[in-house]
Amino acid sequence: MKFGVVTFPGSNCDYDAFTAVRDIVRQPVEFLWHGDADLKGCDLIILPGGFAYGDYLRAGAIARFSPVMKSVIDFANSGGLVWGICNGFQVLLEAGLLPGAMLKNRSLQFSCRQVYLRTENTTAPYTRHLEPGTILEIPIAHSEGNYYAPVKILDELEASGRVAFRYCSADGQLGDQFNPNGSARHIAGILNENGNVLGMMPHPERAVETILGSADGCRLFDSVVKSITAGSAKSISDQARVA
């Protein structure tokens, strides 16, 4: 399974993602340049964290129009795996591949710390090999992670199992005190309708070795690799039809 990591001008987690995949996940991985439309035959595209195009105007607003994104949007719409982490999540929202938008953190401060996530979806490739409710310790590092969407969209996301992760306490409780940015319904990550596009604010690529504070990010990488290499990449909608 071949990973691709996009580098935008201002990306700063591209090397973290690249080395996590190469050294820990041990899968083939290539950098993809923002100015090139070629996705080099990758099976999964990571849009990494950082400040693409300086986050000018709005986080992700300019990056969304870069040449590589035209290919990423086509790839996602044809079922390809696209994983937006932090700034990459913001790019996915601006590109319309995921619904909603990011507001500034409730605190107005950049927040960089470990948080706990409760795994809400266990049907997408990224989470299929986790138990429902699995708690992951993964760091955040952002100032615009306060997820917003109209109530109707939030209801739809919840009803269709597209909330991937929520911020929680160490034992999985939900509450404003465990929500680092004011995100609607404590949402930390969401999926598209088919489960092939995941956007999440926390950084799994920064949690792949215990020396980094946590290796819980490996759970997601392992799940997606297992899902794809086993050739059983059923979409959420497929699963729903079976149910």
Added chain:
Amino acid sequence: MKAIVTVRLKPGVLDPQGVTISNALGSMGYSGVDEVRSGKIFELTLDNGDVAAVRAKAEEIADKLLANPVIETYTVEVQP
């Protein structure tokens, strides 16, 4: 010709900057400021032409890039 695009958060969308400014005004001693909402202004200098065409172009730019329709609205004022 100039087009002034004013982008505002939609009513009801939380504006943490506005809230913080409002709180600061309170601590500065200003009373009677019920709410502050922040926004952005863009001044586009465009080729001279028909006002309607310039407006249409500015609106398209605002729609595609300057405003995020999920959380923001915009107005365009053309200055001949």
